[in-house]
Amino acid sequence: MTENLQHKTAIVTGSGNGIGRAIATALGAAGARVMVSDVLVDDGERTVREIIDNGGEAAFTAADVSDADQAQALVRTTVERFGSLDILVNNAGVGGGKLRLHEIEPADFDRVIDVNLRGTFLCTKYALHHFLEQGSGCVVNTASTYGLIGAPNAAAYCASKAAIINLTRQLAVDYGHDGLRFNAICPGYIDTGLGRRGPQLSPEEFDAATAIREKAAGMQPLGRQAQPSEVANLAVFLASDSASFMTGSIVTVDGGCTTTFNYGEASN
Numbered sequence: 621m622t623e624n625l626q627h628k629t630a631i632v633t634g635s636g637n638g639i640g641r642a643i644a645t646a647l648g649a650a651g652a653r654v655m656v657s658d659v660l661v662d663d664g665e666r667t668v669r670e671i672i673d674n675g676g677e678a679a680f681t682a683a684d685v686s687d688a689d690q691a692q693a694l695v696r697t698t699v700e701r702f703g704s705l706d707i708l709v710n711n712a713g714v715g716g717g718k719l720r721l722h723e724i725e726p727a728d729f730d731r732v733i734d735v736n737l738r739g740t741f742l743c744t745k746y747a748l749h750h751f752l753e754q755g756s757g758c759v760v761n762t763a764s765t766y767g768l769i770g771a772p773n774a775a776a777y778c779a780s781k782a783a784i785i786n787l788t789r790q791l792a793v794d795y796g797h798d799g800l801r802f803n804a805i806c807p808g809y810i811d812t813g814l815g816r817r818g819p820q821l822s823p824e825e826f827d828a829a830t831a832i833r834e835k836a837a838g839m840q841p842l843g844r845q846a847q848p849s850e851v852a853n854l855a856v857f858l859a860s861d862s863a864s865f866m867t868g869s870i871v872t873v874d875g876g877c878t879t880t881f882n883y884g885e886a887s888n
Contacts, residue, residue, distance in 0.1 A: 623860035626651035629702040630859065631694065633685050633743060634712030636663030638812035639762060641670075642848030643709055643855045648676030650856050652707065655698040656680045677702075685712045685739030686731075695746040704754075707859045708747045710740040710784075711762040716776035729776045736780035740787065751800050760858050761788050761804040762851075765874045768806055781806075785870050792868030801867040803858045808874025809837035811845040841876030 625647060635644040636658035648654045648671035656671070656678055658664040664680045671678035679701050683694040699705050716724065716732040744759055751757025766774055767781030788804040795802070837845040851873050857863055858871070872878055 623650050623856050623862055625707075625856070625860060628706040628859075629653045629655070629698065629704045630707035630709060631655045631657060631698050631705065631743070631747070632709040632711055633657045633683070633694075633739065634762075635667050635709075636660040639807060639810060639848050639851050640709075640711040641667045642852035643711060644678070645670055645674070645676075646849065646852035646856045647707070647709075647859065648678055649674060650860070651676075652859075653702045654678040655694070655701065657683045657685075657694055658712070659684055684735075685710075685743055686734040688742050691739070691742035692746045694743065695750065699750060705747060705750045706757060708743060708757070708759045709762070709855060709859070710743055710759065712736075712739050713762065713780075716774060716780075718773040719775075720773055721775040724776060732776035732780050733783075736777070737783045737787075740784055744791065748795070748800075751795075752798055755799050757800045758859050759788075759791070759800070759802045760855050761785075761802070763788070763804040763806045763870065765806050765808045765872060765878050768870075768872070768878055788870065789868045796867055801863070803863070803866055803869045803871065805851060805854055805858070806870060806872045806874065806878075807846065807851050808840065808872065808877045809833055809845040810851060810873075811847055837875065839882055840874070841880060844875065846873060846875060 630647045630652045632640055632644040634640040635656045644654050644656050644667050654671055656664050656667045661682050668678045668680045681694050681697050683690040685691050713736045761784050763784045764781040766778045767785045771778055785804055788802050791802040854873055
C-alpha cells in the first residue's frame with residue numbers, strides 16, 4: 621500500500637486473528653499507531669508483536685465490545701496511550717451457527733446482535749466524542765455479503781450485518797457536516813483458516829468445512845477465496861485521505877459473488 625497514515629492512531633477491534641489481524645498489521649505498515657483489541661489476549665499480543673517487528677507502533681487492550689464499560693475504556697486507553705484517535709475499525713464479530721430461525725435459542729441470537737451490532741454501536745459512540753472534539757475521524761465497519769443477501773441458516777448473522785450496513789449509511793448522514801466519514805466493507809469468502817472456529821473443530825470437521833468453503837468460492841466469478849490482506853488493503857484505503865470523499869459507501873470484496881445468480885451444480 622502507498623497510503624500514508626503517519627501520525628494517525630487507529631483502533632482495530634477483533635484484531636487477534638483473520639481479517640482484523642490483517643487490517644491491524646496493514647494499518648501499522650502504513651504508519652498508523654495501532655491499538656489492537658480482542659477478547660483473545662494471546663492472539664492480540666501476537667498481532668502487536670508482528671506490527672512492532674515490522675517497524676510499527678502498537679499496543680494491546682483486551683475488550684469485549686458488547687460491554688459498554690469495556691468499549692469506553694478501550695477508546696479512553698487508546699487516547700491516553702497514543703495521544704489521539706483518528707481511525708476506528710469495527711471488526712469484532714461472531715457467527716451464529718448453522719441454524720434456521722426457529723432452532724436458534726434467544727440467548728444465542730442476542731449474543732450475535734450484542735457483539736456484531738451493539739459492539740459497533742458502543743465503540744463508535746465513544747469514539748465519536750473524541751472525533752467531534754477534533755473535527756475529524758474515520759470509521760470503517762466490517763460488515764459482510766451476508767448483510768446484502770439472504771444466506772442459508774444464518775438468520776442472526778445476516779440480521780446483524782445488514783443492520784451494520786444501514787447504520788453505516790445513517791451515521792454518514794448525521795455526521796458528514798462534522799467532517800467525519802463512515803464506510804463499510806462486505807467481505808465474501810476469505811481464507812482465514814476458519815478463524816476462531818478452527819481450534820474448536822476436530823481435524824476431520826475442519827477439513828470438511830474448509831472443503832465446503834473452497835468449493836463455494838470456486839463457483840464465484842473470480843473462482844477463489846480472498847486473502848485477508850485483500851480486505852486489509854481496502855480498509856487502509858478507506859481510512860486514508862485517498863478516500864476523503866467517500867462516506868456511506870458499502871464496498872464488497874467478494875470475488876463477484878453478489879453480482880450474479882449462482883446456479884451451482886445445476887449449471888454443470
